[in-house]
Amino acid sequence: xxxxxxxxxxxxxxxxxxxxxxxxxxxxxxxxxxxxxxxxxxxxxxxxxxxxxxxxxxxxxxxxxxxxxxxxxxxxxxxxxxxxxxxxxxxxxxxxxxxxxxxxxxxxxxxxxxxxxxxxxxxxxxxxxxxxxxxxxxxxxxxxxxxxxxxxxxxxxxxxxxxxxxxxxxxxxxxxxxxxxxxxxxxxxxxxxxxxxxxxxxxxxxxxxxxxxxxxxxxxxxxxxxxxxxxxxxxxxxxxxxxxxxxxxxxxxxxxxxxxxxxxxxxxxxxxxxxxxxxxxxxxxxxxxxxxxxxxxxxxxxxxxxxxxxxxxxxxxxxxxxxxxxxxxxxxxxxx
Amino acid sequence: xxxxxxxxxxxxxxxxxxxxxxxxxxxxxxxxxxxxxxxxxxxxxxxxxxxxxxxxxxxxxxxxxxxxxxxxxxxxxxxxxxxxxxxxxxxxxxxxxxxxxxxxxxxxxxxxxxxxxxxxxxxxxxxxxxxxxxxxxxxxxxxxxxxxxxxxxxxxxxxxxxxxxxxxxxxxxxxxxxxxxxxxxxxxxxxxxxxxxxxxxxxxxxxxxxxxxxxxxxxxxxxxxxxxxxxxxxxxxxxxxxxxxxxxxxxxxxxxxxxxxxxxxxxxxxxxxxxxxxxxxxxxxxxxxxxxxxxxxxxxxxxxxx
Numbered sequence: 001x002x003x004x005x006x007x008x009x010x011x012x013x014x015x016x017x018x019x020x021x022x023x024x025x026x027x028x029x030x031x032x033x034x035x036x037x038x039x040x041x042x043x044x045x046x047x048x049x050x051x052x053x054x055x056x057x058x059x060x061x062x063x064x065x066x067x068x069x070x071x072x073x074x075x076x077x078x079x080x081x082x083x084x085x086x087x088x089x090x091x092x093x094x095x096x097x098x099x100x101x102x103x104x105x106x107x108x109x110x111x112x113x114x115x116x117x118x119x120x121x122x123x124x125x126x127x128x129x130x131x132x133x134x135x136x137x138x139x140x141x142x143x144x145x146x147x148x149x150x151x152x153x154x155x156x157x158x159x160x161x162x163x164x165x166x167x168x169x170x171x172x173x174x175x176x177x178x179x180x181x182x183x184x185x186x187x188x189x190x191x192x193x194x195x196x197x198x199x200x201x202x203x204x205x206x207x208x209x210x211x212x213x214x215x216x217x218x219x220x221x222x223x224x225x226x227x228x229x230x231x232x233x234x235x236x237x238x239x240x241x242x243x244x245x246x247x248x249x250x251x252x253x254x255x256x257x258x259x260x261x262x263x264x265x266x267x268x269x270x271x272x273x274x275x276x277x278x279x280x281x282x283x284x285x286x287x288x289x290x291x292x293x294x295x296x297x298x299x300x301x302x303x304x305x306x307x308x309x310x311x312x313x314x315x316x317x318x319x320x321x322x323x324x325x326x327x328x329x330x331x332x333x334x335x336x
Numbered sequence: 337x338x339x340x341x342x343x344x345x346x347x348x349x350x351x352x353x354x355x356x357x358x359x360x361x362x363x364x365x366x367x368x369x370x371x372x373x374x375x376x377x378x379x380x381x382x383x384x385x386x387x388x389x390x391x392x393x394x395x396x397x398x399x400x401x402x403x404x405x406x407x408x409x410x411x412x413x414x415x416x417x418x419x420x421x422x423x424x425x426x427x428x429x430x431x432x433x434x435x436x437x438x439x440x441x442x443x444x445x446x447x448x449x450x451x452x453x454x455x456x457x458x459x460x461x462x463x464x465x466x467x468x469x470x471x472x473x474x475x476x477x478x479x480x481x482x483x484x485x486x487x488x489x490x491x492x493x494x495x496x497x498x499x500x501x502x503x504x505x506x507x508x509x510x511x512x513x514x515x516x517x518x519x520x521x522x523x524x525x526x527x528x529x530x531x532x533x534x535x536x537x538x539x540x541x542x543x544x545x546x547x548x549x550x551x552x553x554x555x556x557x558x559x560x561x562x563x564x565x566x567x568x569x570x571x572x573x574x575x576x577x578x579x580x581x582x583x584x585x586x587x588x589x590x591x592x593x594x595x596x597x598x599x600x601x602x603x604x605x606x607x608x609x610x611x612x613x614x615x616x617x618x619x620x621x622x623x624x625x626x627x628x629x630x631x632x633x634x635x636x637x638x639x640x641x642x
Contacts (some may be wrong), residue, residue: 023385034416060393072610075430081429081430081433083433126628127629128629131630131633132633134429135373135429135572136568136633137369138373138429138562139565139568139625140432140625140626140629142561142564143622143625144622144626146561146618146619146622147622147623150615150616150618150619150622151615151619153615154611154612154613154614154615154616155612156607156608156611156612157608157609160611163486166472168485169541184347227438233555265437265440265557267548268375268433268434268437271430271433271434272434272437275430275434285493291579304448305445305446305448306445307441307442308441308442308445308446308449310441311437311438311439311440311441311443311445312438312441312442313438314435314437314438315420315435315438315442317434318431318434318435318438319423319435
């Protein structure tokens with residue numbers, strides 16, 4: 001985007017009455033709270049209705065929602081389009097799998113390794129990737145994901161292409177075992193709530209403001225004395241670590257991890273989730289993840305060729321609803 | 337080291353490189369001229385392979401399959417441009433990535449619906465499935481055929497772009513669209529033509545690999561990533577750069593797969609070496625791209641006129 005466009009964009013945003021924007025954000029925040037509240041009630045309702053199967057769908061949606069929320073920090077807030085974000089899901093999940101393979105089932109250790117490795121990989125690759133712009137950033141994040149993908153394909157002792165079955169779930173002391181569905185459900189819900197609330201705080205913080213400003217015009221941010229690179233790197237590392245955490249949870253949920261979980265199509269699905277839900281919004285990631293999985297269940301139940309209709313839906317969403325469903329909810333068509 | 341084997345592997349590497357070039361050329365032109373990132377570029381590669389396989393199986397003639405598949409991918413290219421791509425030229429890359437990803441999903445499902453989940457294999461005529469002796473080295477004739485045909489297409493493309501009036505319009509649109517339009521060039525048509533020709537080149541690539549690895553669902557979405565890597569290394573919009581980068585990537589991949597397991601076996605156990613070798617070859621390609629982006633962000637051979 002050239003500077004001239006940036007001027008037009010900022011003045012256009014400014015002309016919008018301030019209280020409207022605030023109300024939009026509040027509505028988005030309330031939507032997130034409502035979804036979290038409903039998710040907390042869901043196990044009781046589904047249990048009464050005898051529909052326990054849907055609990056698994058909700059669990060998957062929440063885990064994907066955490067991963068999508070971390071990507072939202074990059075794409076939605078900072079304008080950094082990463083096509084390799086699923087790699088952190090893989091790093092988190094393989095941390096659990098490989099440690100469990102070595103008979104280490106202590107959840108605290110697994111969690112620490114999953115988050116640290118993801119954050120570390122994000123730091124190292126971010127140092128390089130964040131020096132590139134636009135399509136080069138898309139491609140270099142993809143490349144860094146492919147590198148880990150091929151490393152895991154090549155490591156035959158950890159399943160290689162076929163993936164790794166995780167026989168032990170993570171335990172925290174004697175009390176908490178993530179292998180128990182209800183425990184896992186509320187742990188995941190807690191993490192999701194924490195991630196979404198942090199995101200809503202970041203949007204309003206100076207840090208979030210700076211990322212947003214750098215997305216609009218990098219040169220101006222530098223002109224007022226800030227180096228966007230450092231803030232972007234911090235965002236990139238945070239996003240990687242949180243997505244690694246999602247991977248840790250996912251490994252406990254599916255008890256299985258394959259290199260395929262890091263493929264670029266999975267990264268593209270994460271992007272789809274935040275676009276459908278609403279780019280840069282608090283409720284967007286979980287809303288998008290729910291829609292994604294409901295579509296999968298609904299269309300997948302109707303036809304084996306559900307990907308066709310899903311693909312059409314995807315194109316339609318990109319063409320029509322620019323602000324995603326959360327954008328429609330907020331009564332705003334344009335992206336934040 | 338076995339020389340015959342080495343020559344054969346070099347031939348395979350050049351063949352993969354040329355296939356990658358056919359894919360990358362269209363991708364690079366579309367990207368360079370329309371600023372459009374097309375993840376669905378592999379769709380015509382896949383459709384080319386499937387149409388060719390279907391006709392070849394029905395008529396028992398690979399050549400007929402080829403003749404039918406080339407216009408089919410040309411039509412497909414125009415259709416994709418008209419229906420989807422043209423509406424996204426001015427949108428940001430994020431939208432383009434998502435829309436073309438949606439297109440990939442649609443195409444993969446459609447292929448599954450029409451041809452079933454199992455892939456097709458293509459029979460080769462007798463005169464292509466044998467071996468030829470060149471200077472005392474026995475080489476598979478079909479690989480030589482691919483190299484010759486792809487090289488001919490590459491040279492043809494180069495001649496069209498540099499020597500003809502149409503090529504001049506393409507180059508003009510690429511370097512400055514507004515100016516080209518002001519000079520009376522219908523850039524809309526140039527764009528449609530470039531997109532369709534790119535799709536046809538990808539289709540030809542698909543046709544050529546069909547007899548070797550068959551036609552299968554998802555074959556396009558894997559190779560399109562490699563083709564993207566090629567154009568990043570070569571420099572977006574540069575056909576010459578894409579050519580050199582494609583050959584380089586083809587050779588790294590093939591030679592890596594062939595020789596890395598042997599080299600690794602000197603250090604690791606044979607089981608580890610045989611599984612890690614091919615992976616390492618793929619990783620090398622992505623590392624190459626990373627290093628190119630670090631030291632020459634616009635690629636090794638960026639187009640001069642931009």
